[in-house]
Amino acid sequence: MPGLVLLRHGESTWNARDVFTGQVDVDLTPRGEEQARRCGLVLREAGLLPDRVHTSTLTRAVRTARLAVAAAGHPATPARQDARLDERSYGALEGVPRSEVLARHGAEQYQRWRRSWDAAPPPGRTGGVLRPGESLADVLSRLRPCWEEVLAPDLRAGRTVLVVAHSNSLRALIALLDRVGPDRVPDLEVPIAEPLHYLLDDAARPVVPGGRYVRATSDR
Numbered sequence: 001m002p003g004l005v006l007l008r009h010g011e012s013t014w015n016a017r018d019v020f021t022g023q024v025d026v027d028l029t030p031r032g033e034e035q036a037r038r039c040g041l042v043l044r045e046a047g048l049l050p051d052r053v054h055t056s057t058l059t060r061a062v063r064t065a066r067l068a069v070a071a072a073g074h075p076a077t078p079a080r081q082d083a084r085l086d087e088r089s090y091g092a093l094e095g096v097p098r099s100e101v102l103a104r105h106g107a108e109q110y111q112r113w114r115r116s117w118d119a120a121p122p123p124g125r126t127g128g129v130l131r132p133g134e135s136l137a138d139v140l141s142r143l144r145p146c147w148e149e150v151l152a153p154d155l156r157a158g159r160t161v162l163v164v165a166h167s168n169s170l171r172a173l174i175a176l177l178d179r180v181g182p183d184r185v186p187d188l189e190v191p192i193a194e195p196l197h198y199l200l201d202d203a204a205r206p207v208v209p210g211g212r213y214v215r216a217t218s219d220r
C-alpha cells in the first residue's frame with residue numbers, strides 16, 4: 001500500500017518571533033534545522049523512506065525536506081517544488097506579532113482569521129509585495145489540483161511520498177484527505193516537525209482517517 005507522510009517545516013525565524021509569516025520567505029532557525037534532521041532519523045527508523053518528495057517553494061519547507069532526507073541517508077531522493085503547497089497568504093497580518101493582532105482585533109476575530117474555514121485576512125503589502133488574504137477554503141481550492149494531478153498519481157503508483165509544507169496548506173490537505181467539513185476545520189492542528197503518516201488504499205484514500213504521528217522509539 002502507498003504511504004503519504006505530511007511534514008510541517010521546522011521552526012522558522014518568524015515562528016521564533018511569534019509573528020504571522022504566511023508567504024514571506026524566511027529561513028529556518030538552528031533549532032528548526034535540528035528538528036528537520038531529527039524527522040529524517042525518525043522516518044528512517046520507522047522504515048518510511050520516501051520515493052518522492054514534494055515541497056512548497058518557500059525556503060523553510062525546501063530546506064526542511066533536504067535536511068530530513070539527508071539525515072535519513074537518502075539525499076538524492078527526487079524532489080519537486082510546487083507553489084500550490086505554499087502557506088496561505090495572511091495579507092495585512094504578515095510580519096505582525098500575533099499578540100498585536102490579538103490585542104487590536106480581539107480574540108474572536110483573531111481565531112476566525114487563524115482557524116476558520118472561510119475568513120480571509122484583509123490584503124496588505126509586505127516587503128513591497130501586495131498580497132491578498134486567503135481563507136483555508138482558498139488554500140484548498142488551489143491545492144486540490146496539486147493533489148489530483150501530482151500527489152495522488154505518485155501514490156497510486158505505489159510510491160511513498162513525503163510532502164513538506166506549512167500549517168495551513170497541510171490543514172487543507174488533511175481536510176481533503178479526511179473529508180473534514182467546515183465545522184470541524186477549527187480543530188485541525190498541525191504541529192511543527194512531527195511527521196504524520198497516512199496509509200492509503202490503491203485509490204489513494206486513507207485506510208485510517210487522521211493517520212498517525214511517527215515518533216522515535218525513545219519518545220513512545
